[in-house]
Amino acid sequence: MIKLLLIILLGVFYIGFMQPESGKPALPDISAVVAQAGDKAAAGIIEAYRNRLTNIQVEGQGTVTRILPDDNEGSRHQRFILRVYGGHTVLVAHNVDLAPRINDLKVGDTVDFHGEYEWNPKGGVLHWTHHDPRHTHTDGWLKHHGHTYQ
Numbered sequence: 210m211i212k213l214l215l216i217i218l219l220g221v222f223y224i225g226f227m228q229p230e231s232g233k234p235a236l237p238d239i240s241a242v243v244a245q246a247g248d249k250a251a252a253g254i255i256e257a258y259r260n261r262l263t264n265i266q267v268e269g270q271g272t273v274t275r276i277l278p279d280d281n282e283g284s285r286h287q288r289f290i291l292r293v294y295g296g297h298t299v300l301v302a303h304n305v306d307l308a309p310r311i312n313d314l315k316v317g318d319t320v321d322f323h324g325e326y327e328w329n330p331k332g333g334v335l336h337w338t339h340h341d342p343r344h345t346h347t348d349g350w351l352k353h354h355g356h357t358y359q
Contacts, residue, residue: 254326254333255297261328266347268323269293273316287311291320298332303351308339311353324349
C-alpha cells in the first residue's frame with residue numbers, strides 16, 4: 210500500500226513539475242541546439258532558464274519579436290523581446306541612461322547581444338547591455354544594423 214502511494218505521488222510530481230508548462234513548447238535539447246545552429250549562446254540561455262540560473266554572462270543573436278514600452282521607473286530601459294535559436298524568448302532591458310537607444314528597432318530585426326542573463330519564469334531578462342561606468346561589472350553591448358550600442 211505504501212509503495213503504491215509512493216509511486217502515485219512520484220507520478221503526480223513528475224506530471225506536475227517536470228513536464229513543460231501547458232501551452233508552452235518544450236525547450237530543445239541543448240546538444241541539438243549547438244549541433245544544428247552552432248549557437249552556444251542560445252544553448253547557454255536555454256540551460257540557464259532550465260536550471261533557474263541568474264547573473265550569467267551570455268553572448269549571441271536573436272530576432273526581435275515584440276517591442277515593449279520603455280521602463281521609466283528608476284533608470285530608463287528600452288525593452289524588447291528577442292527570440293533566440295530554438296524558439297526561446299528573452300526580455301532585453303537596455304539601460305538608455307547609460308547607452309544609446311536603438312531608435313530604428315523593428316519587429317523582425319536581428320540583434321547581437323552581450324549581457325547578463327537573469328532567470329524569471331517568463332524566459333529571463335537580458336540586462337547589463339551597456340558599459341559599466343564604475344568598472345565593477347563586465348561591459349555589455351547590443352549590435353543592430355552594423356552599429357554597437359554600449
